[in-house]
Amino acid sequence: MNLIQDTLKGNRRAIARLISHIEDEVPGAREALAALYPHTGRAYLVGVTGAPGTGKSTLVNELAKAYRRWNSPRTVGVIAVDPTSPFSGGAILGDRIRMRDLAGDAGIFVRSMATRGSLGGLARATADAIKVLDAAGYEMIFVETVGAGQAEVDIAKTAYTTIVVEAPGLGDEIQALKAGIMEIADIFAVNKADREGADHTVTAIQMMLDLNHASHVGGQALRRGSGQALRHGSGQVWRPPVCKTIAVRGEGVPDLVQAIEAHAAFLRESGLLGQRERERVATEFEHLLREQLMRQFVSRIAPEQWDELIERMVRREVDPYTAAEMLLRGQ
Amino acid sequence: MTEQKIRVLVAKPGLDGHDRGAKVVARALRDAGMEVIYTGLRQTPEMIVEAAIQEDVDVVGLSILSGAHMTLVPRVVNLLRDNGMDEVLVVVGGIIPDEDVPKLQELGVRGIFGPGTSTQDIVEFIRKEMGAR
Ligand code: B12
Ligand SMILES: Nc1nc2c(ncn2[C@@H]2O[C@H](COP(=O)(O)OP(=O)(O)OP(=O)(O)O)[C@@H](O)[C@H]2O)c(=O)[nH]1
Ligand SMILES: [Mg+2]
Numbered sequence: 001m002n003l004i005q006d007t008l009k010g011n012r013r014a015i016a017r018l019i020s021h022i023e024d025e026v027p028g029a030r031e032a033l034a035a036l037y038p039h040t041g042r043a044y045l046v047g048v049t050g051a052p053g054t055g056k057s058t059l060v061n062e063l064a065k066a067y068r069r070w071n072s073p074r075t076v077g078v079i080a081v082d083p084t085s086p087f088s089g090g091a092i093l094g095d096r097i098r099m100r101d102l103a104g105d106a107g108i109f110v111r112s113m114a115t116r117g118s119l120g121g122l123a124r125a126t127a128d129a130i131k132v133l134d135a136a137g138y139e140m141i142f143v144e145t146v147g148a149g150q151a152e153v154d155i156a157k158t159a160y161t162t163i164v165v166e167a168p169g170l171g172d173e174i175q176a177l178k179a180g181i182m183e184i185a186d187i188f189a190v191n192k193a194d195r196e197g198a199d200h201t202v203t204a205i206q207m208m209l210d211l212n213h214a215s216h217v218g219g220q221a222l223r224r225g226s227g228q229a230l231r232h233g234s235g236q237v238w239r240p241p242v243c244k245t246i247a248v249r250g251e252g253v254p255d256l257v258q259a260i261e262a263h264a265a266f267l268r269e270s271g272l273l274g275q276r277e278r279e280r281v282a283t284e285f286e287h288l289l290r291e292q293l294m295r296q297f298v299s300r301i302a303p304e305q306w307d308e309l310i311e312r313m314v315r316r317e318v319d320p321y322t323a324a325e326m327l328l329r330g331q
Numbered sequence: 332m333t334e335q336k337i338r339v340l341v342a343k344p345g346l347d348g349h350d351r352g353a354k355v356v357a358r359a360l361r362d363a364g365m366e367v368i369y370t371g372l373r374q375t376p377e378m379i380v381e382a383a384i385q386e387d388v389d390v391v392g393l394s395i396l397s398g399a400h401m402t403l404v405p406r407v408v409n410l411l412r413d414n415g416m417d418e419v420l421v422v423v424g425g426i427i428p429d430e431d432v433p434k435l436q437e438l439g440v441r442g443i444f445g446p447g448t449s450t451q452d453i454v455e456f457i458r459k460e461m462g463a464r
Contacts, residue, residue: 012385013384013415015385016385016386016387019387020338020387023336024336026335085361090336090365090366091361091366092358093369096368096369096371096382100371103378104377
């Protein structure tokens with residue numbers, strides 16, 4: 001098996017094996033990624049995030065089916081991330097349970113991924129796994145984050161369109177609305193609309209959007225990271241639509257697909273897609289550089305020196321800033 | 332290179348609704364540091380092998396308490412082979428009568444675990460098999 005050539009041809013075992021090699025940092029994985037890089041940048045990336053159990057996997061299952069049934073069907077890649085146990089380092093990856101409808105379709109590839117200690121709702125290997133699926137020719141790539149509370153907002157820097165999934169009765173609405181995760185939404189899906197309180201959740205989100213919208217339109221330049229109120233040349237602004245869905249029955253999914261397509265068109269027409277792509281690449285590069293610098297640096301420090309320094313900080317003989325400076329100055 | 336995680340697919344083929352054992356085993360393997368892909372109930376052999384390919388697992392674990400193991404296991408094993416996944420370790424748990432054990436072993440099933448097996452034995456078996464690679 002030639003992982004590079006076979007991945008480009010869409011061979012599933014090659015794709016799967018290459019993703020494992022990336023996760024395990026097997027020598028050669030980087031070179032393979034370098035060879036694939038010119039073939040990436042074609043897929044449309046959609047992030048799906050939201051609190052645990054809101055129905056993200058069930059929705060991705062429906063969205064994937066919808067794109068396969070589209071009048072010009074698109075191939076679909078799915079990366080579903082679940083948390084690694086901080087105690088054992090193991091993980092139970094259960095998102096496939098809700099994606100059983102996707103079995104048997106050669107136009108779909110589903111991969112589960114454990115966070116392996118990464119914070120932010122994605123795994124360190126997620127961005128590279130996206131590249132593999134992209135190079136293999138998958139046209140739509142859905143990335144399901146771990147069930148996110150609020151701090152896990154990396155997805156907004158990874159995807160072009162971010163869907164935040166809410167469900168009625170998740171406790172204090174206000175709390176949820178305050179959380180950072182609400183600010184990364186390009187689209188809201190209020191799932192489990194068969195349950196009581198869905199309209200209430202929709203109203204709460206709309207009210208929050210009214211507030212944000214007013215302050216953004218009247219306010220200063222818009223910050224990145226916020227999908228909301230993106231403004232382009234003509235002063236047009238994207239207001240995240242709120243879609244009600246019942247994922248278990250596929251209801252509301254056509255509207256959600258429409259919303260994705262509308263957002264993609266908005267990004268393209270406004271020129272913001274290029275901007276997002278540039279920011280995406282920059283963020284990824286920054287992460288990578290930081291990590292490599294850190295590794296390179298730490299590898300040059302003798303373990304005894306490290307231990308001693310920690311010990312001295314514990315004894316309050318030296319403070320962390322001074323300790324860091326000492327290391328940087330090579331003392 | 333970071334540590335290579337053992338990836339295990341735990342699947343329930345057929346119409347068997349007994350999922351307690353599969354869940355207990357999945358949790359034990361996770362607690363032993365493995366990455367367990369759990370696909371839920373009612374999987375066809377085709378679904379199981381497709382998931383095994385896409386997830387690039389090292390181990391396929393089948394949990395069968397329905398008595399249908401002699402039809403289901405050969406289909407999974409054959410499909411794995413047809414797809415070039417011969418190197419995958421196949422283990423089976425559940426209700427497997429003694430007389431079927433040699434037949435399954437002949438098919439290439441390396442580990443067979445009945446009711447009351449300690450999960451520690453299962454963990455150790457998988458680790459040993461993986462270490463021998
Ligand atoms: C609990 C139980 C149920 C529960 C299941 C609840 C659930 N969600 O799991 C309920 C009440 C629903 C049920 C229903 C039925 N049951 Co029932 N059930 C049992 C019972 C008493 C215990 C099973 C159990 O959960 N054990 C606890 C777990 C932890 O053990 P385990 O599954 O064996 O798993 C261990 C090992 O086998 C192994 N293992 C299992 N899976 C895997 C996977 C891997 C990868 C590995 C490595 C190891 C491994 O490791 C585990 C840890 O030691 C057994 C009898 C028995 N003593 O086994 C009958 C039994 C399995 N049931 C039986 C039957 C017939 C039925 C019904 C058909 C009854 C009926 N006529 O309605 C229905 C069918 C349900 C269905 N849809 O499939 C028969 C099966 C007979 C056969 N195969 O020839 C049994 C054996 C009872 C009997 N002696 O007749 N059942
Ligand atoms: N009533 C109702 N239940 C739903 C709906 N969508 C999903 N569910 C159920 O909600 C539960 C969780 O669904 P998942 O799709 O696994 O949710 P998730 O957000 O992916 O969960 P995690 O990945 O664990 O965070 C399952 O039991 C689904 O069947 C819906 O529209 N209505
Ligand atoms: Mg999920």
